[in-house]
Amino acid sequence: MNRSSLFVGACFGFLITAAGLNSYDVIHDMLLLRELDVYLLMASAVMTAAPLLLLLRRLQWRTPQGETMVPRQAPARLNNLLGGATFGLGWAIAGTCPGPALAMVAGGSLLGIPVMAGLVTGVFLFDRVAARFRRTPSAPWSAPVRQTQLQSAGAETEL
Amino acid sequence: LDILPDRLAWYIAGPLIGLCVVALYALINERMGVTTSYRVVAQIVTRRPVQDLWRLWFFVGLAAGAFLASALRGGPRLNTDYGALGALVPLALLVPVLFLGGLISGFGARWGNGCTSGHGISGTSSLSPASFVATATFVATAVAITFLIHGLTGGDL
Numbered sequence: 001m002n003r004s005s006l007f008v009g010a011c012f013g014f015l016i017t018a019a020g021l022n023s024y025d026v027i028h029d030m031l032l033l034r035e036l037d038v039y040l041l042m043a044s045a046v047m048t049a050a051p052l053l054l055l056l057r058r059l060q061w062r063t064p065q066g067e068t069m070v071p072r073q074a075p076a077r078l079n080n081l082l083g084g085a086t087f088g089l090g091w092a093i094a095g096t097c098p099g100p101a102l103a104m105v106a107g108g109s110l111l112g113i114p115v116m117a118g119l120v121t122g123v124f125l126f127d128r129v130a131a132r133f134r135r136t137p138s139a140p141w142s143a144p145v146r147q148t149q150l151q152s153a154g155a156e157t158e159l
Numbered sequence: 160l161d162i163l164p165d166r167l168a169w170y171i172a173g174p175l176i177g178l179c180v181v182a183l184y185a186l187i188n189e190r191m192g193v194t195t196s197y198r199v200v201a202q203i204v205t206r207r208p209v210q211d212l213w214r215l216w217f218f219v220g221l222a223a224g225a226f227l228a229s230a231l232r233g234g235p236r237l238n239t240d241y242g243a244l245g246a247l248v249p250l251a252l253l254v255p256v257l258f259l260g261g262l263i264s265g266f267g268a269r270w271g272n273g274c275t276s277g278h279g280i281s282g283t284s285s286l287s288p289a290s291f292v293a294t295a296t297f298v299a300t301a302v303a304i305t306f307l308i309h310g311l312t313g314g315d316l
Binding site: 040077 | 174183187188244256263276308
């Protein structure tokens, strides 16, 4: 399990740097709509993965550990909108996001370090704030994470 | 060693990243997202119990893969470059700005339950409604804020 995630992480990290996503200018030009390559990259990733995930789900694919694979689906909630907008603000300021920030540092960019420190702090702060709000019942802005299963006719699940 | 092109074309990198998403589901039945790895790091730093240790291995792997790609490009080379932003903003101001940018995106990514990888690539690949909403929102917001920054800096950024 850990070997698998190490391997997939290594492939992903290699591709992030190979595609130049660890560059401020590439992301900034993407967000200024000067260059559409990164949008095309994301779209082609999704168009590759989505049919394969549907196929594996249909085949009731099991992991090497025997777990039935279930691509996660969740209903859209207010926290996706509010959190998404907050994330977009930070993304625009730093011109990088969690994966590429680590790729920056791994490639020797020292200024990726304050971004990573900020990310760890922000993640920690959210968990603190969320723990506080969770004591307030039914607060819509702290919607619980609910993961439902990919709708697939008659498929059994073991989650 | 300098054998990797400056930028691998999107139509090669994109589908391969899609295969990473599929591989992580097929091997360990998990959504590929990076923000939750930062959460594990935060748990380690604050000495709280670590959930999902595989995310730490994913994080280590990501760093190793990025290091390898840099090595194939003649690096890694320690530097304080930060593209157009680094050229415009002095270092003493840039460090807190980048920390703040990271803090806001880390907070937002946990709040929205995903970032560019977790929602933008993996979540949309499993056709999750939450991911479509989050992705549309963060892309639209980031584009709007970037245009605002572009205007406020007189086109320098």
